[in-house]
Amino acid sequence: MNGRKYFLIIILLLPQVISAQYYFFGRNKVQYDKFNWKVLKTEHFNIYYYDDFEQLAEIGAKYAEDAYEEFKVKFNHYIGTKIPLIFYNTHLHFQQTNITPGFIPEGVGGFFEFMKGRVVIPYLGNLAGFKHVIRHELVHVFMTGKIYGVLADHRIDTGRMPPLWFTEGLAEYWSFDWDTQSEMVMRDLVLNGLFVRLNDLDAVYGYVIYKEGQKFLEFVSKTYGEEKILLFMENFWRFNTFKEDLEFTLGENFQMIDNKWYYSLQQKYFPLYENNYPHFVKSQKLTNRGFNFDPVVYERNGEKEIYFVGNYTGYTSVYRMKYNPDDVDYEKPEMIIEGERDEEMEAFHLLENSLDASKDGRLAFITKSQATDVIHIYSIEEEEITQTLRFDDLITIRSPKFSSDGKFLVFSAGDRKGYSDLYLYDFSSQELKRITNDYYEDKDPVLNSGNSKIIFASDRTAGVYQQKYNLFEYDLTTKVISYLTYVDANISTPSFSPDNKELYFTSDYNGTFNIWKMSLNGNSADTLKQLTNFVTSVYGFSFVDDHTLVTSGFENFSFQFYKLDLNNSDADSAKILVSNFMKSRSRWDAKRIVLSSQSDRLVYENEYTLDYAVGQFITDPVYGSRGGAIFSLSDLLGDDRYLFYLYNTAEVQSEVLKNFNVAITRLSLKERANYGYGIFNYSGRRYDIRESDEFFYERVFGGFFELYYPFSTFQRIEAGVTVANSDKELAGELVTRKSLLVSNSLSFVHDNAIWAYTGPIDGSRFRVLLGYTSDVKFSNVNYYSFIVDYRKYFRLGMRSTAALRAAFFVNHGKEARRYFAGGSWDLRGWQRWSIRGEKLWLSSLELRFPLIDQFYVNFPFFGLNFMNIRGAAYLDAGSAWDTNYKETLGSVGFGIRFNLFNAIALRYDIGKKIEKNFSQFQPKLFYQFFFGWDF
Amino acid sequence: MGFLKLLIKNIFAALLMYACSQPLVLKNMSAGENGYLMYGKNPGRTFYENISITEYLQPLWEAETHGSQNFSSVILFGNYLFVSDLSGRIYVFDKTNGKQVGYEKYSGSISIAPVIYKLRIFFIVNDYDEKFSTIYQFDFITGKILGEDKINGGVNNEMLLLEDGIIVVTDFGEVIKYNFACMREWSVNTKTTSLSSPASDGKIILFGNQKGEVTGVSKDDGAILFKEKVSGAIEGGVTVDGGTLFFCDIKGKLYSFDLSTRKTNWVLDTGYKIISTPVFDNQKIFTGNLSGNIYCVEKSSGKKIWQTKTDGVINTTPLLTNSFLVQPDYNKKVYMINQSNGEIVKTYEYERRTKLTPVYLEGALYLGSDRGIVHAYKTFNQN
Secondary structure (H helix, E strand, C coil), rough: CHHHHHHHHHHHHHHHHHHHHCCCCCCCCCCCCCCCCCEEEECEEEEEEEEHHHHHHHHHHHHHHHHHHHHHHHHHCCCCCCCEEEEEHHHHHHHCCCCCCCCCCCCCCEEEEECCCCCCCCCCHHHHHHHHHHHHHEEEEEEEEHHHHHHHHHCCCCCCCCCHHHHHHHHHHCCCCCCCCCCCHHHHHCCCCCCHHHHHHHCCCCCCHHHHHHHHHHHHHCCCHHHHHHHHHHHHCCCCCHHHHHHHHCCHHHHHHHHHHHHHHHHHHHHHCCCCHHHHHCCCCCCCEEEEEEEEEEEEECCEEEEEEEECCCCCCEEEECCCCCCCCCCEEEEHHHHCCCCCHECCCCCCCCCECCCCCCEEEEEEEECEEEEEEEEECEEEEEEEECCCCCEEEEEEEEECCCEEEEEEEEEECCCCCEEEEECCEEEEEEECCCCCEEEEECCCCCCEEEEEEECEEEECCCCCCCCEEEEEECCCCEEEECCCCCCCEEEEEECCCCCEECCCCCCEEEEEEEECCHHHHEEEEEEECCCCEEEEEEECCCCCCEEEEECCEEEEEEEEHHCCCCCHHEEEEECHHHHCCCCCCCCCCCCCCCCHHHHHHHHEEEEHHHHHHEEEEECEEEEEEEEEECCCCEEEEEEEEEEEECCCHHHHCCCCEEEEEEECCCCCCEEEEEEEEEEEEEECCCCCCCCEEEEEEEEEHHHHCCCCCCCCEEEEEEEEEEEEEEEECCCEEEEEEEEEEEEEEECCCCCCCCCEEEEEEEEEEEEEEEECCCCCCEEEEEEEEEEEECCCCCCCEEEEEEEEEEEEEEEECEEECCCCCCCCCCCCCCCCCCCEEEEEEEEEEEEEEEEEEEEECEEEEEEEEEEEEEEEEEEEEEECCCEEEEEEEEEEEEEEECCCEEEEEEEEEECCCCEEEEEEEEEEEEECCCC | CCHHHHHHHHHHHHHHHHCCCCCCCCCCCCCCCCCCCCCCCCCCCECCCCCCCEEEEEEEEEEECCCCCCCCCEEEEHHHEEEECCCCCCEEEEEECCCCCEEEEEEEEECCEEEEEEEEEEEEEEECCCEEEEEEEEECCEEEEEEEEEECCCCCCCCCEEEEEEEEEEECCCCEEECCCCCCEEECCCCCCCCCCEECCCCCCECCCCCCCCEEEEECCEEEEEECCCCCCCCCCCCCEEEEEEECCCCCCEEECCCCEEEEEEEECCCCCCCCCCCCCCCCEECCCCCCCEEEEEECCEEEEEECCCCCCCCCCCCCCCCCEEEEEEEEEEEEEEEECEEEEEEEECCCCCCCCCCCEEEEEEEECCCEEEEEEEEEEEC
């Protein structure tokens, strides 16, 4: 019987597959843009790109082919088939990809999809980063192929891989050199006691494992030999754990390896304190929580205030706080623009330079708004957004900066070619002027006081320091770009001093970004002077007065604001750098693969391959043999999908034709409006979980069409129509109920919730559905449906929330279907699906809070580490009925939740059921274990 | 606990062997049969056959093993072909028709070719989930293991069959001499990782290591005679031609090294890592790198004669004949290269990677492709 229930659930779900990416709620992955895909065929790659990205795709092709030649030697491995390499010209377009069904956060620079071997990469504005990501992902391709080959050669299960810290660490180690950001993170980890030892790295995720893994492999290479890295992979077949593989390959005890590695890092980083210092030593901390970026100081009503982009709750917003460094208590920031809850401000770019203030009291800040970034102008005095600047051809926007008179706004932006260039917006004429137009990345522009020149940082540096970010000057009159600095370092965030005589900026010359300055006058204009020597980076700064800065500093894996008094800095004993323009060149050119043959440069046409195929065959003495299969095809870009379902439930040979089940569905996700349609024929004996003890034979065939139109990430409308001919024979009855059912539904869905470990903790979600089902031929069935389900999450702290649910379900009319409730997901304590009726209401109030962050159980043979166990106290109420209201039921209690592998939440509840119209507790406690996310 | 684990493991292994193996028993064999008894044919590892074949290969048969092979070769003895695989099996096939005669299975992997001495076969198993390997002496007339010995670490360097024993160089750099009763005569630890198959001029065991040192060990008592830093890390095998040693390093350089003066005669830089063993005839020496380039060099001077670029990865030691260099490519190909001018005269393509060094014996050529396919071809004499 269980098998039959399962079967019924499968067929009921099938027409709903189109909503797999949405389900009942869920945010939307919106295909705002229609891409005209093309294919570039090189020796080892099929490179997919679109629209105007051809030049950068050809450069990317060169990077990929060069990397292929290098990695086939490093891995002693060859990839025998062409690797699909899919380029998106910006991260915003990359976020629209259907190659992975999940949402892609801003920090993801690309991915390798194992199932079909696809490599998907966005262009992030600079060629060095592009090359890095291509190489990083190709390391994954080669490593996966290598390890699969090693295991398959030895006839060992191929379904395992080394730990993530090794795979990501290797991808970093073999794809690029140790850079400033890596150095900053490693300094912070080692010097601030955050370093994760080798034994614990398996349990850690995120950027830490990339950098620690990379650093560990560098250590292995130096200490034991570079060849050991390949041997880790070649010996992978030999042991059950990677730890044993490490020990065997390096010929040393695991603990000893770990100790030696940590010691080498201590040796390297501890001496830094001789000349470098933490932020809190030389500057005064102004904030102590959240992530704080882009501080700008503005004086309002005689008081100085800091405006900034911050994240305190999971949503990034614009905040302000009083500048009050004399107060020993930290100021509490006030949110002035709430972000990431509606389509106007779908996302902020937290780690990017994205906010500025004019002297006349306007803020300019960047958000993603639907398909592109926009610039919002906010009046500090009026406390409202007065203008939103949207430019059709500009997809990403960064680094807005007002001119000193407030008449202009200069910024950098990415276009459809992938170029990241400078733009100047004139507020009076409302005209946008493009300043640069090439594949060099130009960023962080500032206008001089006379609005005649733009100073900016760029990787257009040519000569011996090629692709370093130096400062350049663009003359708006002559349109000539010239070097302002020429040093072997990266420079960013230039800013004029209040008297306009000096230029301040950050530079990574000493390993992390610190504050430097240069004079703009006379003979010393080529001399750069270091002002700070923080051990970790300064991410941005703003002048409070002529000798005081507010900085955003990285320390203890957080970004906080500090007050920095330049009079107390190390300026007198600091490093001096002199630009050596003799070593410079005017430009550099990126090599690319240019294919002359048109047969190697094609318009993309759907290339379908199998996604998965599952077959099943059951035989038992009662029901005989049954079997079937489900398989799915999709095109290379994941935009077009077909699902096929075949099953037969015949119990005897004569019923084979009568019990044939087949469904074919096509889904199109290519454009903003997603749609799906299909046909189905289901027949067999059924048990309806909605009606007690109702067995029947049914044959139903027909077709359906569904349409999903997202208005934004947060809201969509869904419409569906199903036509189904149903012949139903109830067990024990002679009469067959025939019907030709036509069902229509229309829904509006909203979801801007953010999630913690076991369920949502902030935001809101709701669905309103109207539906109508009727038998247009025999009038045996005729009912309407109405559903409203609303959930709201009231944040009580960083990690606790009060969740509220109110839902009402109605089916009304002839042969209306019943809803059901009971169980861990709604009326807790009551038997699952035991409360049934054509009308149903539910309400829940739940307090969610952290209970145990971590505990470790050390059994004799192995250790179990349990993390993020959450607690809940709840009160449920609800009822279901057909015609006359029965009684209000409920439950109250508490429970614990535990996230298992980020795949499922385990829930255990204890409580008391409430009955008789909520007037009486049942005498006994109930205990309920189930799995699933919190509502 | 350890004893219990060992006991259970041994019982399980014994049951598995009994249940899975097709007994490897060969009848009617004599110790004087002709054959190709070790990887590289002889202690000098020449990989050279003094014959002239055409580029045409006529398939004779294909046989299949359970696991794949490493960068190794088959061994031939009498009417039989012996081949090990990475799933811990050692197979015997009838070399005339490819029919499987029998196999033995062990828990682990056999990544190098066995050696045959008289009616006994010696092979080394890299034991699964253990940090040691085991050398076995197997009598294929009785189908019994006559001797075995545990070796610390892995063994991926090919064994060397000498007239009075067998030399094993472990991955950890330990050199062990076994007599033909599988008993250690001597061992010496060079204390440097070695991924270089040894060769011998009959007196000295020669091999490279990860420090780029060429090491010479006396075959009689295991004394380390010399250890000369010559190159970058050496991950390919070495080959001996009289008083000259040839080898390559991971920087892609081919070295000619004088054993008497212990000085480098000449160096040729190919630019990319080399892990195969160079092969030579009277005048020329040949090598290929992982970037897919194949070189022919004048043996006496190091002067490049020709260079051929392939689109694959050359990581397998080729077979050299007077007419063709038979070169497997990891990119599922075997090239028949005119050894006088470097022209790829014919390319044979395979379904999967080709890794076994081709072996020629009595008019037939034997090579292998993944996963575990052994191919036999009839060759044709150019004359």
